[in-house]
Amino acid sequence: MQTIESIAQLRTLRKQWYKEGKTVALVPTMGNLHAGHLTLIAAARETCDIVVSSIFVNPLQFGKNEDLATYPRTIEQDKTALQQHATDVLFLPSVEEMYPRGLDQQTFVEVPEISSILCGASRPGHFRGVATVVNKLFNMVQPDHAFFGQKDYQQLQVIRLMAQDLSLDIEIHGVATQRAEDGLALSSRNGYLNAHERQLAPQIPQMMNQLKAELVGGAKDFTSLREKYTQQLRSAGFAPDYIHIRDAITLAEASPQDQALVILVAAYLGTTRLIDNTTVTL
Ligand SMILES: Nc1ncnc2c1ncn2[C@@H]1O[C@H](COP(=O)(O)OP(=O)(O)OP(=O)(O)O)[C@@H](O)[C@H]1O
Ligand SMILES: CC(C)(CO)[C@@H](O)C(=O)[O-]
Ligand code: BAL
Numbered sequence: 001m002q003t004i005e006s007i008a009q010l011r012t013l014r015k016q017w018y019k020e021g022k023t024v025a026l027v028p029t030m031g032n033l034h035a036g037h038l039t040l041i042a043a044a045r046e047t048c049d050i051v052v053s054s055i056f057v058n059p060l061q062f063g064k065n066e067d068l069a070t071y072p073r074t075i076e077q078d079k080t081a082l083q084q085h086a087t088d089v090l091f092l093p094s095v096e097e098m099y100p101r102g103l104d105q106q107t108f109v110e111v112p113e114i115s116s117i118l119c120g121a122s123r124p125g126h127f128r129g130v131a132t133v134v135n136k137l138f139n140m141v142q143p144d145h146a147f148f149g150q151k152d153y154q155q156l157q158v159i160r161l162m163a164q165d166l167s168l169d170i171e172i173h174g175v176a177t178q179r180a181e182d183g184l185a186l187s188s189r190n191g192y193l194n195a196h197e198r199q200l201a202p203q204i205p206q207m208m209n210q211l212k213a214e215l216v217g218g219a220k221d222f223t224s225l226r227e228k229y230t231q232q233l234r235s236a237g238f239a240p241d242y243i244h245i246r247d248a249i250t251l252a253e254a255s256p257q258d259q260a261l262v263i264l265v266a267a268y269l270g271t272t273r274l275i276d277n278t279t280v281t282l
Pocket of ligand 1: 028029030031035036037039040147148149150151152175176177178179185186187188189190
Protein backbone atom coordinates (compact mmCIF):
# COMPACT_ATOMS: atom_id res chain seq x y z
CA MET A 1 0.00 0.00 0.00
CA GLN A 2 1.20 3.44 -0.93
CA THR A 3 0.51 6.39 1.37
CA ILE A 4 0.09 9.65 -0.51
CA GLU A 5 -0.24 13.08 1.05
CA SER A 6 -0.29 15.38 -1.98
CA ILE A 7 -2.94 15.93 -4.65
CA ALA A 8 -0.20 16.22 -7.31
CA GLN A 9 1.11 12.71 -6.56
CA LEU A 10 -2.41 11.32 -6.58
CA ARG A 11 -3.10 12.86 -10.00
CA THR A 12 0.03 11.25 -11.44
CA LEU A 13 -1.16 7.85 -10.25
CA ARG A 14 -4.70 8.50 -11.49
CA LYS A 15 -3.41 9.24 -15.01
CA GLN A 16 -1.52 5.96 -14.96
CA TRP A 17 -4.67 4.04 -13.89
CA TYR A 18 -6.59 5.66 -16.78
CA LYS A 19 -3.94 4.54 -19.24
CA GLU A 20 -4.05 1.02 -17.84
CA GLY A 21 -7.87 0.97 -18.06
CA LYS A 22 -8.24 0.28 -14.33
CA THR A 23 -11.44 0.97 -12.40
CA VAL A 24 -11.03 2.95 -9.19
CA ALA A 25 -12.99 2.83 -5.92
CA LEU A 26 -12.90 5.46 -3.17
CA VAL A 27 -13.70 4.84 0.50
CA PRO A 28 -13.63 8.18 2.36
CA THR A 29 -13.16 7.99 6.15
CA MET A 30 -12.08 10.04 9.12
CA GLY A 31 -9.86 7.19 10.37
CA ASN A 32 -9.92 5.29 13.69
CA LEU A 33 -10.96 2.36 11.55
CA HIS A 34 -13.22 -0.40 12.80
CA ALA A 35 -14.97 -3.40 11.21
CA GLY A 36 -17.64 -1.07 9.72
CA HIS A 37 -15.02 0.76 7.67
CA LEU A 38 -13.42 -2.52 6.66
CA THR A 39 -16.66 -3.81 5.12
CA LEU A 40 -16.63 -0.71 2.91
CA ILE A 41 -13.06 -1.55 1.87
CA ALA A 42 -14.07 -5.17 1.19
CA ALA A 43 -17.02 -4.03 -0.99
CA ALA A 44 -14.69 -1.66 -2.87
CA ARG A 45 -12.13 -4.46 -3.31
CA GLU A 46 -14.79 -6.69 -4.87
CA THR A 47 -15.93 -3.95 -7.26
CA CYS A 48 -12.79 -2.27 -8.60
CA ASP A 49 -9.19 -2.88 -9.69
CA ILE A 50 -7.83 -0.11 -7.48
CA VAL A 51 -9.00 0.76 -3.95
CA VAL A 52 -8.20 4.19 -2.55
CA SER A 53 -9.15 5.02 1.02
CA SER A 54 -8.84 8.51 2.42
CA ILE A 55 -8.36 9.47 6.04
CA PHE A 56 -9.12 13.12 6.73
CA VAL A 57 -10.68 14.57 9.86
CA ASN A 58 -12.53 17.34 8.09
CA PRO A 59 -12.68 20.56 10.15
CA LEU A 60 -15.36 21.97 7.82
CA GLN A 61 -17.97 19.48 9.06
CA PHE A 62 -17.43 20.00 12.79
CA GLY A 63 -19.37 22.63 14.74
CA LYS A 64 -17.52 25.06 17.01
CA ASN A 65 -18.42 23.13 20.17
CA GLU A 66 -17.91 19.68 18.68
CA ASP A 67 -15.11 17.15 19.07
CA LEU A 68 -12.67 18.13 16.27
CA ALA A 69 -9.73 18.44 18.69
CA THR A 70 -10.42 15.18 20.51
CA TYR A 71 -11.57 13.07 17.53
CA PRO A 72 -9.55 9.80 17.75
CA ARG A 73 -6.50 9.79 15.48
CA THR A 74 -4.91 6.32 15.23
CA ILE A 75 -3.03 6.52 11.97
CA GLU A 76 -0.45 3.73 12.47
CA GLN A 77 -3.14 1.25 13.53
CA ASP A 78 -5.31 2.37 10.57
CA LYS A 79 -2.46 1.84 8.09
CA THR A 80 -2.02 -1.74 9.30
CA ALA A 81 -5.76 -2.45 8.97
CA LEU A 82 -5.92 -0.98 5.45
CA GLN A 83 -2.85 -2.92 4.38
CA GLN A 84 -4.37 -6.16 5.71
CA HIS A 85 -7.50 -5.45 3.64
CA ALA A 86 -5.59 -5.00 0.40
CA THR A 87 -6.04 -1.25 0.02
CA ASP A 88 -3.85 0.07 -2.81
CA VAL A 89 -3.55 3.71 -1.78
CA LEU A 90 -4.11 5.57 1.46
CA PHE A 91 -4.73 9.24 0.69
CA LEU A 92 -3.80 11.27 3.76
CA PRO A 93 -4.04 14.98 2.97
CA SER A 94 -3.23 17.68 5.52
CA VAL A 95 -5.75 20.44 6.28
CA GLU A 96 -3.51 22.83 4.26
CA GLU A 97 -3.52 20.48 1.27
CA MET A 98 -7.31 20.22 1.43
CA TYR A 99 -8.06 23.89 2.17
CA PRO A 100 -5.11 25.95 0.87
CA ARG A 101 -7.04 29.25 1.08
CA GLY A 102 -8.29 28.53 4.59
CA LEU A 103 -11.69 27.37 5.79
CA ASP A 104 -13.33 30.80 5.60
CA GLN A 105 -12.40 31.29 1.92
CA GLN A 106 -13.40 27.82 0.78
CA THR A 107 -15.95 27.46 -2.04
CA PHE A 108 -18.60 25.09 -0.76
CA VAL A 109 -21.19 22.62 -1.99
CA GLU A 110 -24.57 22.61 -0.31
CA VAL A 111 -27.42 20.23 -1.03
CA PRO A 112 -30.55 22.19 -0.13
CA GLU A 113 -33.37 21.12 2.23
CA ILE A 114 -32.07 17.67 3.20
CA SER A 115 -28.94 19.30 4.70
CA SER A 116 -30.90 21.38 7.18
CA ILE A 117 -33.17 18.71 8.72
CA LEU A 118 -32.49 15.96 11.31
CA CYS A 119 -28.71 15.91 12.01
CA GLY A 120 -28.40 19.05 9.88
CA ALA A 121 -30.71 20.91 12.26
CA SER A 122 -28.68 19.84 15.29
CA ARG A 123 -25.34 20.35 13.53
CA PRO A 124 -25.69 23.49 11.38
CA GLY A 125 -23.21 23.50 8.49
CA HIS A 126 -22.33 19.84 9.01
CA PHE A 127 -23.64 18.54 5.69
CA ARG A 128 -22.24 21.50 3.79
CA GLY A 129 -18.84 20.46 5.19
CA VAL A 130 -19.43 16.82 4.25
CA ALA A 131 -20.68 17.59 0.72
CA THR A 132 -17.78 19.97 0.11
CA VAL A 133 -15.05 17.60 1.23
CA VAL A 134 -16.60 14.58 -0.50
CA ASN A 135 -16.89 16.55 -3.73
CA LYS A 136 -13.26 17.62 -3.41
CA LEU A 137 -12.18 14.02 -2.74
CA PHE A 138 -14.17 12.92 -5.80
CA ASN A 139 -12.34 15.52 -7.91
CA MET A 140 -8.98 14.46 -6.53
CA VAL A 141 -9.40 10.68 -6.85
CA GLN A 142 -11.88 10.65 -9.78
CA PRO A 143 -13.30 7.31 -8.68
CA ASP A 144 -15.70 5.19 -10.74
CA HIS A 145 -17.34 3.92 -7.53
CA ALA A 146 -17.54 5.37 -4.01
CA PHE A 147 -18.59 3.56 -0.83
CA PHE A 148 -20.41 4.96 2.21
CA GLY A 149 -22.03 3.36 5.25
CA GLN A 150 -25.77 3.26 5.82
CA LYS A 151 -25.04 4.00 9.47
CA ASP A 152 -24.76 7.64 8.38
CA TYR A 153 -28.05 7.38 6.50
CA GLN A 154 -28.70 11.09 5.99
CA GLN A 155 -25.11 11.62 4.85
CA LEU A 156 -25.55 8.86 2.25
CA GLN A 157 -28.73 10.52 0.92
CA VAL A 158 -27.01 13.93 0.83
CA ILE A 159 -24.14 12.45 -1.20
CA ARG A 160 -26.50 10.64 -3.57
CA LEU A 161 -28.38 13.90 -4.22
CA MET A 162 -25.13 15.82 -4.67
CA ALA A 163 -23.93 13.25 -7.23
CA GLN A 164 -27.25 13.53 -9.07
CA ASP A 165 -27.44 17.35 -8.94
CA LEU A 166 -23.84 17.81 -10.10
CA SER A 167 -24.10 15.07 -12.76
CA LEU A 168 -21.16 13.16 -11.29
CA ASP A 169 -20.19 10.03 -13.16
CA ILE A 170 -19.66 8.04 -9.97
CA GLU A 171 -21.68 5.12 -8.68
CA ILE A 172 -22.54 5.68 -5.01
CA HIS A 173 -22.82 2.50 -2.92
CA GLY A 174 -24.49 2.29 0.50
CA VAL A 175 -23.11 -0.52 2.67
CA ALA A 176 -25.13 -2.14 5.50
CA THR A 177 -24.40 -1.04 9.07
CA GLN A 178 -22.01 -3.31 10.95
CA ARG A 179 -22.95 -3.89 14.57
CA ALA A 180 -21.38 -5.18 17.77
CA GLU A 181 -22.79 -8.48 19.10
CA ASP A 182 -25.18 -6.57 21.35
CA GLY A 183 -26.56 -4.65 18.37
CA LEU A 184 -24.82 -1.31 18.86
CA ALA A 185 -23.82 0.20 15.50
CA LEU A 186 -20.02 0.35 15.26
CA SER A 187 -18.80 3.95 15.37
CA SER A 188 -15.54 5.66 16.21
CA ARG A 189 -17.41 7.77 18.74
CA ASN A 190 -18.38 4.62 20.73
CA GLY A 191 -14.86 4.92 22.08
CA TYR A 192 -15.96 7.99 24.08
CA LEU A 193 -18.45 5.93 26.11
CA ASN A 194 -17.56 4.87 29.66
CA ALA A 195 -18.36 1.29 30.77
CA HIS A 196 -21.80 2.21 32.11
CA GLU A 197 -22.73 4.18 28.96
CA ARG A 198 -21.47 1.38 26.72
CA GLN A 199 -23.81 -1.00 28.55
CA LEU A 200 -26.79 1.32 27.99
CA ALA A 201 -26.02 2.15 24.35
CA PRO A 202 -27.53 -1.00 22.72
CA GLN A 203 -30.93 0.19 23.93
CA ILE A 204 -30.91 2.52 20.91
CA PRO A 205 -31.10 -0.35 18.36
CA GLN A 206 -33.37 -2.33 20.70
CA MET A 207 -35.94 0.48 20.90
CA MET A 208 -35.55 1.23 17.20
CA ASN A 209 -36.36 -2.39 16.39
CA GLN A 210 -39.38 -2.36 18.73
CA LEU A 211 -40.65 0.72 16.92
CA LYS A 212 -40.00 -1.00 13.59
CA ALA A 213 -42.02 -4.03 14.75
CA GLU A 214 -44.93 -1.74 15.68
CA LEU A 215 -44.83 -0.11 12.22
CA VAL A 216 -44.68 -3.49 10.49
CA GLY A 217 -47.60 -4.56 12.71
CA GLY A 218 -49.68 -1.72 11.28
CA ALA A 219 -49.24 1.14 13.79
CA LYS A 220 -49.83 4.45 11.97
CA ASP A 221 -49.94 7.15 14.63
CA PHE A 222 -46.35 8.31 14.04
CA THR A 223 -46.58 11.24 16.44
CA SER A 224 -47.55 9.18 19.46
CA LEU A 225 -45.05 6.44 18.54
CA ARG A 226 -42.28 9.04 18.42
CA GLU A 227 -43.37 10.46 21.78
CA LYS A 228 -43.51 7.00 23.37
CA TYR A 229 -40.01 5.97 22.24
CA THR A 230 -38.50 9.37 22.99
CA GLN A 231 -39.84 9.03 26.54
CA GLN A 232 -38.46 5.47 26.79
CA LEU A 233 -35.00 6.61 25.72
CA ARG A 234 -35.14 9.45 28.25
CA SER A 235 -36.15 7.08 31.05
CA ALA A 236 -33.28 4.76 30.11
CA GLY A 237 -30.76 7.60 30.70
CA PHE A 238 -30.35 9.08 27.21
CA ALA A 239 -30.88 12.69 26.17
CA PRO A 240 -32.73 12.07 22.89
CA ASP A 241 -32.02 14.54 20.09
CA TYR A 242 -34.67 13.04 17.82
CA ILE A 243 -36.57 9.94 16.78
CA HIS A 244 -38.15 10.35 13.36
CA ILE A 245 -40.10 8.19 10.94
CA ARG A 246 -39.37 9.49 7.44
CA ASP A 247 -39.68 8.73 3.74
CA ALA A 248 -36.66 6.48 3.07
CA ILE A 249 -35.39 8.50 0.11
CA THR A 250 -36.30 12.15 0.64
CA LEU A 251 -36.29 12.00 4.46
CA ALA A 252 -39.45 14.13 4.39
CA GLU A 253 -42.09 13.50 7.10
CA ALA A 254 -43.70 10.12 6.41
CA SER A 255 -47.38 9.84 5.77
CA PRO A 256 -49.45 6.77 6.74
CA GLN A 257 -49.72 5.55 3.12
CA ASP A 258 -45.89 5.53 2.57
CA GLN A 259 -44.37 2.09 2.12
CA ALA A 260 -40.61 2.78 2.19
CA LEU A 261 -39.77 4.35 5.54
CA VAL A 262 -36.70 4.88 7.64
CA ILE A 263 -36.52 5.29 11.41
CA LEU A 264 -33.74 7.69 12.36
CA VAL A 265 -32.49 8.10 15.92
CA ALA A 266 -29.96 10.49 17.47
CA ALA A 267 -29.36 10.56 21.21
CA TYR A 268 -26.73 11.71 23.65
CA LEU A 269 -25.27 9.45 26.30
CA GLY A 270 -23.36 11.87 28.49
CA THR A 271 -21.53 14.06 25.97
CA THR A 272 -21.43 11.40 23.23
CA ARG A 273 -23.87 11.79 20.35
CA LEU A 274 -24.91 8.42 18.89
CA ILE A 275 -26.95 7.89 15.72
CA ASP A 276 -28.66 4.85 14.27
CA ASN A 277 -31.34 4.02 11.72
CA THR A 278 -33.27 1.19 10.16
CA THR A 279 -35.35 1.05 7.01
CA VAL A 280 -38.93 -0.26 7.16
CA THR A 281 -40.75 -1.66 4.15
CA LEU A 282 -44.52 -1.90 4.61
N1 LIG B 1 -20.96 0.56 11.64
C1 LIG B 1 -20.75 0.92 10.39
N2 LIG B 1 -21.14 0.12 9.39
C2 LIG B 1 -20.94 0.47 8.08
N3 LIG B 1 -20.34 1.61 7.70
C3 LIG B 1 -19.93 2.44 8.67
C4 LIG B 1 -20.10 2.14 10.05
N4 LIG B 1 -19.58 3.16 10.79
C5 LIG B 1 -19.11 4.06 9.90
N5 LIG B 1 -19.31 3.63 8.64
C6 LIG B 1 -19.01 4.36 7.41
O1 LIG B 1 -17.63 4.60 7.30
C7 LIG B 1 -17.41 5.82 6.60
C8 LIG B 1 -16.47 6.68 7.38
O2 LIG B 1 -17.11 7.02 8.61
P1 LIG B 1 -16.36 7.66 9.83
O3 LIG B 1 -14.90 7.62 9.60
O4 LIG B 1 -17.01 8.93 10.22
O5 LIG B 1 -16.63 6.57 10.97
P2 LIG B 1 -17.67 6.55 12.10
O6 LIG B 1 -17.42 5.34 12.91
O7 LIG B 1 -19.02 6.78 11.49
O8 LIG B 1 -17.27 7.76 12.97
P3 LIG B 1 -18.19 8.70 13.83
O9 LIG B 1 -18.19 8.10 15.17
O10 LIG B 1 -17.44 9.96 13.67
O11 LIG B 1 -19.55 8.79 13.19
C9 LIG B 1 -18.78 6.47 6.42
O12 LIG B 1 -19.25 6.21 5.11
C10 LIG B 1 -19.61 5.77 7.45
O13 LIG B 1 -20.99 5.74 7.15
C1 LIG C 1 -17.73 10.98 4.44
C2 LIG C 1 -16.72 11.62 5.39
C3 LIG C 1 -15.40 10.88 5.31
C4 LIG C 1 -16.49 13.06 4.93
O1 LIG C 1 -15.60 13.71 5.79
C5 LIG C 1 -17.25 11.64 6.83
O2 LIG C 1 -18.38 12.41 6.97
C6 LIG C 1 -17.45 10.26 7.40
O3 LIG C 1 -16.44 9.70 7.82
O4 LIG C 1 -18.57 9.74 7.41
N1 BAL D 1 -19.56 9.70 10.38
C1 BAL D 1 -20.10 11.03 10.20
C2 BAL D 1 -19.07 12.09 10.33
C3 BAL D 1 -19.32 13.05 11.42
O1 BAL D 1 -20.09 12.77 12.36
O2 BAL D 1 -18.72 14.13 11.39
